[in-house]
Amino acid sequence: MKYDKILLEHGGGGLLSHELVTGKFLPLFRNEWLERLEDGAVFEIGGTRFCLSTDSYVVQPLFFPGGDIGSLAVHGTVNDIAMCGGDPLFLCAGFILEEGFPMADLERIIRSMSEAADLSGVRIITGDTKVVARGSADGLFINTAGIGIIRYVHSISVASIREGDVVIVSGTIGDHAAAIMSIREGLGLETGLLSDSAPLGGLVKAILDASPHIHCMRDPTRGGLGAILAEIAQQSGLEIIIDERPIPVRDAVKGVCEILGLDPLFLANEGKLVVFCPEGEGGRVLTAMQNHAYGRDAAIIGKVQGHVTRGRLVVNTMIGGSREVDLPTGELVPRIC
């Protein structure tokens, strides 16, 4: 790798994140589970399939419209488990606190985690707290890891995606990042934007009940829908074609993007998912999603064209052109989750 120091972009969910994972972590930790590079790792014990997932949360500010670091830390890991088709059961939580952090804020965050856990149907059953001196951390970082049971027979994985699959997104994109950015830039109250942070286990259940044959699911967090689809295209060696027109984007998000020069396609979401399902089941899955509170604005946005020499994502733009979209190389919005 060509970098001798860690850059912000190594944590951005784009090209440098990908290079760090595949260039450093994967070669040294290599094993059949990690190799799949999914949101969680799936393993089997005594005939039962489990999913294990982890994420650290460093979002700033800690409290934002529509959520806080506590609910985000629960939803984020619960969603990663749900993306593997798992029912999230148990979480553990690790806190790194900066000396001087207000106890009242900590209590508010713990309360928010507790409520999010209740809503998500998981229990936080063990944890750890570390404190570092003033200046050695920025307030509070939370790690959550979680375990779920996978009850579906079919493998929900990038490896399962096939030519002809339709691509469905569960709702408006960019809400989370736009809400955070509007607060940071002082646009907060005017836009009225809320983070979409939400637990997706129920929506996933609705999808799998409608079609247990879906091929792959992902929640487009860091790097947004664009990065996640570009990565899937790369991993699978498939050409994925999406249309910009049907992708739901709130007017307020468009507004923030115009002001700040951002593209909603690369903005983080914390309560959305994208599904790849067999062509014949697209309609049924779409209806099931639209009937769920967290999928009301779901839309079919593209399809899988087939195998190509080098997997790629092609976006048909609003104005009728088409462009190839790569993993983003810059860090659009740091500390978004």
Place this chain on the structure above:
Amino acid sequence: MKYDKILLEHGGGGLLSHELVTGKFLPLFRNEWLERLEDGAVFEIGGTRFCLSTDSYVVQPLFFPGGDIGSLAVHGTVNDIAMCGGDPLFLCAGFILEEGFPMADLERIIRSMSEAADLSGVRIITGDTKVVARGSADGLFINTAGIGIIRYVHSISVASIREGDVVIVSGTIGDHAAAIMSIREGLGLETGLLSDSAPLGGLVKAILDASPHIHCMRDPTRGGLGAILAEIAQQSGLEIIIDERPIPVRDAVKGVCEILGLDPLFLANEGKLVVFCPEGEGGRVLTAMQNHAYGRDAAIIGKVQGHVTRGRLVVNTMIGGSREVDLPTGELVPRIC
């Protein structure tokens, strides 16, 4: 709770850590698993018992004699699982990196984690990387969480401790903290001290093979042997009496303690454990421990006297006196793990 801000002592493994956990986390997250306040949480799925545990690592310096933050992050979580009688199987790892962190150091740490995982018989199967701006974290923090299977029938827990139990420590105490402190204070090379950081799964297996009836195991990390025994006494409502004389302490550790005014009883260990076992099995367990590489200096150091109005730890000192030992209130050695 009487503090309105987080103090370093809230992460020290002593009284304030205990108050934070029982006063804030427990009431809001309350559930049957967390309530037990063990090193890991034990749950059952389909007739199989599992243990889930997590720890964040913030040790400074990142590289120290006898280990580094990478091996420590693997051993620490593996040991917490082993203390529940679990065979550690899978870990996940979350990295929080400061912008500008040297890539070569990261690579060295990943390599060390990989070697420690091989040695411990676990696989690191999923992970996460976040990067924060320069000044928002101190180099690198690692969280590991892990899952293990518990194959033993008897419950290994504070709740299982009985009057008459003998207390055995697996070897010299204070090595880890003394090694770190001697480096920080510039005494490093002279003392020749090494951290005892090691995976304890094999030693635990030897113990359980010798006596599947042992009652409780703990690894005395933050707060040391003194804090862990005081906490167990408090939790169980039992009086625990230990003798200072048989507790193994290296001369170099005694030396560092004299220079820095520390008590080995409260110094962190990262490759030691303390066992509570039925009186009649003490000899057998001790021999099994002494026959294992990580238990060669094991010694019987005390016994459980019985129920009292308020559980307490009594230490019979070298010079023939006795003192009651409470959870330490100050932070002896910050960022030790």
